[in-house]
Amino acid sequence: MDNNKNDNMSRQHRQRSRNSALASNNAGKIKRPFVKILGLVFLVMIFVMGAYGFRLYAQAQNSLGKTYKAIDGKKVSTRINDKKPISILLLGVDTTDNGIRDTETNYRGNSDTMIVVTVNPKTNKTTMVSVPRDTMAQIWKSSTNNTKKIQKINSAYNIGNEGSAVATTEKLLNVPIDYYVKVDFNSLKQIVNAVGGVDVNVPFSFSYGDTGEKESHFKKGKMHLNGKQALDYSRMRYEDPEGDYGRQKRQRQVITAIIKSAASANTFTHYQKVLNSISSSMTTNLSFSDMQSVFFNYRGAAKNIDSDHVQGYGSMINGSSYEVAPTKELRRVSNKLRKQLGLSEEQLNNEETRLNTLNEARGFSFDSGTTNQNYTIFTRNQTSE
Secondary structure: OHHHHHHHHHHHHHHHHHOOOOOOOOOOOOOOOOOOOOOHHHHHHHHHHHHHHHHHHHHHHHHHHOOEOOOOOOOOOOOOOOOOOEEEEEEEEOOEEOOEEOOOOOOOOOEEEEEEEEEEOOOOEEEEEEOOOOEEEEEEEEOOEEEEEEEEOOHHHHHHHHHHHHHHHHHHHOOOOOEEEEEOHHHHHHHHHHOOOEEEEEOOOEEEOOOOOOOEEEOOEEEEEOHHHHHHHHHOOOOOOOHHHHHHHHHHHHHHHHHHHHHHOOOOOOHHHHHHHHHHHEEEOOOHHHHHHHHHHHHHHHHOEEEEEOOOEEEEEOOEEEEEOOHHHHHHHHHHHHHHOOOOOOOOOOHHHHHHHHHHHOOOOOOOOOOOEEOOOOOOOOOOO
């Protein structure tokens, strides 16, 4: 009983600490051990279908068929069948603590990892853009259902499932999202071990291990990581001088390494175990047929991966710390992703850019170098005066 009480108090303490984690771009120095790693769909597409082909077709189809879940009210995309550039929102959802389901009934959690991926089969290029979990955003339940709530973007999944996360990201960046992939981090160790480990370039030396587990030690420079090491490498935040932004870089680094390792591997020693793990921890609106088509028509893009992120500015909103993305930054990311999808540039005009304009009119400055300026949420009938 005492252990359960201590665990609950610890979870509550971490939640309170998280609200003050991003007071500035490099102030996120709070240990947060729940980071979820994505990239599993690429592993499925490139590795399972490529290395084993039709010999494992029935087993793969059976396991991966369990992962399919459409978004209510959203038309199924045909862009993969048409061999056009596609966009995928990767979601890592905070529903477990050290693999244990949260005690709250039907706890949905937040999507603490959000990465927009574009894959272009014509240019053979993949682009990954991380959206920080504390990014200020207006939350949409669907493309036509606006909650009019201004919250951290990772709460969209909690409010309205993957459909809300997709719609909110689309509105924030003015980029259509064709598909989504939602995963739990617990499959990472098995996936990395199955592809024989991953190679990364460690930016600085550090050690990290989750509570009750042996620490992994990382030395600056090139390293080959096994599954546990890859998970620890992706979790650490406290010692990173860039805070959550540095952790996002390492997350994308691991995803890229998984893709490359999977694409070049010749054996897959525990394929059924990994497939079963994926089927119980991944949800996507990519059908098994879509995954096959991506392998055959998009796999060349796995060799050319561009990594990026939305750079926010630490600000206080109603007493809580947020990352507010300047309009210029939102436009940069929007134009970059739209270009990769073969779309023309458009003027970004949404609730976030409106609030930026009003706040700057009353003296807020993204260029002042002063962090923790108060950022005001103006309603539609208010002005900056």
